[in-house]
Amino acid sequence: MTDASIINKAQSWLNSNIDTQTKAEINALLNAEDPAELIDSFYRDLEFGTGGLRGIMGVGSNRINVYTIGMATQGLANYLKASFPNQEISVAVTNDSRLNNTLFADTTANVMTANGIKVKYFKEMRPTPMLSFAIRHFGCESGVMVTASHNPKEYNGYKVYWNDGGQVVAPHDKNIITEVLKIKSIDDVNWNKNDALKEFIEEDFDLIYLNEVKKLSLSPQFNILAKDMPIVFSPIHGASGKMVPAALKVFGFENIHIVEEQKEPNGNFPTVKYPNPEEAEALDLSIKLGKKVKAELVLACDPDGDRTAAVVPNENGDFELLNGNQTGALIIYYLLNLYREQGRLTGNQFTVSTIVTTDLLGVISKDFKVEYFNVLTGFKNIAKVILANEGKKEFIAGGEESYGFLVGDFARDKDGVSACAIVAEIAAYYRQKGMGLIDVLAEIYQKYGFYKESLISITKKGKDGAEQIQELMKGFRTNKPSSINGIKVEKVIDVQESRIYDMKGNKEYHLDLEKSNVIQFYLEDGSKISARPSGTEPKIKYYISVNEPLPNRAAYRKVEASLERKINALKDFFG
Secondary structure, eight states, rough: OOOHHHHHHHHHHTTTTTHHHHHHHHHHHOOOOOOOHHHHHSSSSSBBBBBEEEEEEESSTSBBSHHHHEEEHHHHHHHHHHHHHTTTOEEEEEEEEEEEEEHHHHHHHHHHHTTTOEEESSSSSSOOOHOOOOOHHOOEEEEEEEETTTOTTTTTEEEEETTTBBBBBTTTHHHHHHHHHHHOOOOGHHHHOGGEEEEETTTTTHHHHHHHHTOOOOHHHHHHHHHTEEEEEEEEESSSTTTTHHHHHHOOOEEEEEOOGSOOOTTTTTOSSSSSEEESSGHHHHHHHHHHHHHSSEEEEEESOHHHHHHHETTOEEEEEHHHHHHHHHHHHHHHHHHHHOOOOOEEEEEEETTTTTTTHHHHHHHHHHHHHHOOOSSSHHHHHHHHHTTSSSSEEEEEEETTTEEEESSSSSOOHHHHHHHHHHHHHTTTTTTTHHHHHHHHHHHOOOOEEEEEEEOHHHHHHHHHHHHHHHHHHHHSSSSSTEEEEEEEEEEEEEEETTTTTEEEEOOOOOOOOEEEETTTSEEEEEEEEOOSSSSEEEEEEEOOOOOOOGGHHHHHHHHHHHHHHHHHHHH
């Protein structure tokens, strides 16, 4: 039997001022023999997670549609007016290529203007980092990016940014939700748009952004020498198809090949199962073109252009997809080396990554005597550290395992556009030394240890799935394992409870980190497993990290195989 509160919520939507098509779809759900879709559509209101508001498109309070977008925007507008009283408020808005994105971006802009808020509205879709930069450039109080990042085509979402250009963090995220929850009815939304308050961001803004990207180059002379280096790029039907090739060109690269089948924006993502560059399948066409043109580097971005995948030829001439931890290590290692070569390391710089990202980034930073911050999952937490140190210390770079990187601080979210340019520059720099990027990784691993990581992501659908995940996390807390796959657990970190448990010494310590539903297990052999529920989807994720010494370059594949066996054993244990 369907819970009465769910039926009441559906009825309240029917009784509000919604369009006839939506009413017909709700009635169909109410009259369906199987109530599962009705329950999942109305059992809760969408919440902001690490990526903001995100969900499956459709009717209902737990779906992305013009009404949930409108209600979220009304709540945001109310919070902005309370946060900036008696001020002229402006908000930047854009979107990527997903289905309904123009409709949802228009809805956002219209509700903002209806509330007397000015909107800086990108005339054409642009990548997420350009939205972040626009907020800072135009002095906006907030911004909205309509995207579901790399999720399947059924999804859409709504990333909210604050005046620093970073995604909203506490207390703003929770306060915005509080304001959204005050909107009891769709009829509480002010839908009376005022186009006079809307100003378009034109194409000339691209040049302003690209000028900032160009400043990131640390070895332009090597880029010129490698201008003929064959580079393949795919936007995977997303919003980066114009900006990444332009960024590569301002860095000096000329031999750029775009994957024709994935060049045009298309929210159906017809050539891939998932528009996620972390998935090797999404890069099949890119690698095919790479082989054809004998590319020395293959690059791809997700639909909103904030994540970067890099594929490189290995010692056998085969193309090898680097994971996000490897790409992040290459970026940090290159930048710190060049900073040191150019005498720019003053002891007043810092790098940042997240607690589920490889520890290797911290090890490299420590070797260069650069301060390193380890923060909670979500790039918004990296942006928070940048803001806290603004005017005091220089941010060099930050990154996370999920292919998100930021170099420099003119934007405050992961930037796939500039990351593509930087990775190409790294390839050009080491090309002059007769090294490929696998060779550079081998150099890093010989110095600091061979780190290898993997991710298990288990989906539990619907309301029941969400409850199962919570029970699983509760079980980890109440019955901490003394061993995992036969290997002793030496330490458990419970970020939610702010506790560090020394299992070996049977002691407890306080953890000085913001609370989050994450548990980490440190094993006797140096392995680390982090478990956390997704903030935006009904999933639980296990981040596995293992490491061993790499005695020499010749042992690369042997050590890699050993680490792979360790990872597979841990995957079997958790999966």
